[in-house]
Amino acid sequence: MRQKIIMDVDTGIDDSLGLLYLLACDDAEIVGIASTAGNVPARRVAANNLALLDLCRAPAVEVALGADTPLAIPLRTTEDTHGPQGIGYAELPPSPRPLSPRTAARMWVDLVREHPGEIIGLCTGPLTNLALALRIEPQLPLLLKRLVVMGGAFDHPGNTTPTSEWNVHVDPEAWKEVFDAFGAAHAHPRPLVCGLDVTETIEMFPAHLTRLAEVAESLPAQEVSETDPPGSRSKASNPIVRFLTDAVRFYFEFHQQYDQGYLAHMHDPFAAAVALDPTLAVTRPATVDVELTGTLTRGATVADRSGMWGREPNADIVIGTDPAVFFERMIDKVGTFARAVYPPER
Known part of the structure; x- marks a missing residue:
């Protein structure tokens, strides 16, 4: 049976891989995509x-x-990380497809009301749209099948401030509203949270792109190297492989610039994979809250795992996974999908 999914994304290099992953999965049906500023x-x-x-x-x-903006603060974007258009060095022509006439928040509400208990919500950006949807429909946590989010950092440094992860940093008020709402509703299963402490172990290297291109039967043989001139463009025959290579190359160069190696953290496609198959993740229940007033810690995600606050857990935090299993699955699915959409010439 295909699983219905609402994606809420700020696309974004790794968001785009998350979208590709779900499109490549026969057991996923994307029923709506909410576009969030981030x-x-x-x-x-x-x-x-x-x-x-x-x-x-x-x-x-x-x-x-x-x-257009977070709930309470001005929007901060990060073109230095994702490129001027958000997709690295990749270039895509404008689409003739129309935008929905309804807002992202209204789409959330209408879809979960139409399909109660059937939809998985997958959020890989700031939670602004979801927070606005909750203001319209407070019962939304009980109407979802489950919520999966990528964001936060638990016992781990932030990637935007010393204590804050990017998605939370952009709109911490929204994240707090969402965690509070799901806790108050006693939603079960609890939201599943993929934080930096695990997603930064999902490290993509050039060899992963080479293997994906091989599965897609894309030519010439795809090789990306840190010795390539910055901004090099792919000559891959398969348009999906070409897009991925040009997008991810930018991400490789960004991570290398900050002394993390010639690699890319695949936060969002990992969350997409977990949304479809939670057994990919080892989780631990916790009560999660978001710091809004700390001078040095605003945007920090704080997890009470021991019941010190006297509040029931409102989240299941991912605490472990096997990155090799994820990459094997992603390469097989996306590579096979790319080959099916653009069959190689014989």
């Missing part, structure tokens, strides 16, 4: 989502525009 502004996110659907020759999927 890595780039919301309208750019929406344009990226529509163009990616074109690239993948996907059937019609509703893409809704989210809020």
